[in-house]
Amino acid sequence: MIIGIIGLGLIGGSLGLDFKKQGHHVLGISRRESTIQRAISMNVVSQASTNMSLLSTAEVVFICTPLGFIIPTLEQLIAYLPSSCVITDVGSVKTPIVNAISPVWKNFVGGHPMAGSNDSGIEAARTNLFTDKPYVLTPVSTTTASAIAVVENLIGQLGVNIHYCSPEEHDKAVSLISHLPVMVSACLIGTCEKELDAQVHQLAQKFASSGFRDTSRVGGGNPELGVMMAKYNREALLMSLQKYRSNLDELVNLIEREDWISLEQILHSTQQARGKFVKE
Structure with missing residues (x-):
């Protein structure tokens, strides 16, 4: 199959590597010539260009740009594609994207691979990034069954765990397990950084270990991505x-009242509940 990928960063590049490994012909689009050359040398794509006209023969196109560029990218892209082409995206917020694109392109399927890394850019692309990870599809009533089947078949080749839900349900769920942690983690880092006692601040930096590393990781990530999460999923995140x-x-309140029994009950409850969300 001829697959187009717009945006050759971590997600787009990793998709390209996996699809090429499956024998597909991958066409890549990037704004930067240097990214194009690197993608070719890394064997991420079969061909690449800064010009979207390269995708005129694509049967499926994955839009892997940052959130704020997905809709404008689609608006430019459709001038080059036949109406039979299936388009999907990888944005971490679905409602505004699906609401804007579905009326314009009947063969659009909203998507979100729940996989990532601390690193970004084409250099971070790797094979098997999506294996055994959740991949959410958010079709609506107007989405064609044939388009869903095409995307389902392709991402199934990546070894993902496919889930279906409405765009609204997706956004509420990811606000809890993805977007909220970014904001909470950022607050943790900010609280430590704003410690006014210079000696305590310095000691905290020296003492920080695995616990701080784990809980601060997402708060120390890409600021642009964090802003996009808040901007496009504002209501659910609030x-x-x-x-x-x-x-x-x-x-x-419990700590102020020294109610250690109630505090222990809450911590016992959260200890038991964690296993429902993550498996060690």
Whole structure:
């Protein structure tokens, strides 16, 4: 199959590597000539260009740009494609994207691979990034069954765990397990950084180890991505932050009252609940 990929960063580059390994012909689009040359040398793509006209023969196109560029990219892209071409994206927010694109392109399927890395750019691309990871598809009532089948078949070749839900359900869920952690983690780092006692601040830097590393990782990630999460998933993220603040206020209240029994009950409950979300 001829597959187009727009945006040759971590996600787009990793898709290219895996699809090429499956024997597909991969066409890559990037704004930078240096990225194109690197993608070719890394065997991420079969051909690449800065010009979207390269995709005129593509049967499926994956839009792997940052969130804010997905809709504008689609608006430029459709001038080069036959109406039979299937388009999907990898954005971490789905409602505004699906609402904008579905009325324009009947063969559009919203998608979100739940995989990533601390690193970014074409240099971070690697094979098997998506293996055994959740990959969410968010078709709506107007999405064609044939388009869903095409995307389903392709991502199935990556060894992903496919899930289906509405764009709205997706955005509420990821606000809890993806976007909220970024904001909470950023607050953790900010709290440490704003310690006014210079000696304590210096000691905290020296003492920070695995616990701080684990809980601060996503807060120390790409600032642009964090802003895009908040901008495009604003309503759901605000609801999640408000729920988090309520839970935090409850802990503050228990500690102020020295209610260690109730605090232990909460911590025991969260200890048991963690396994429902992550498997060690």
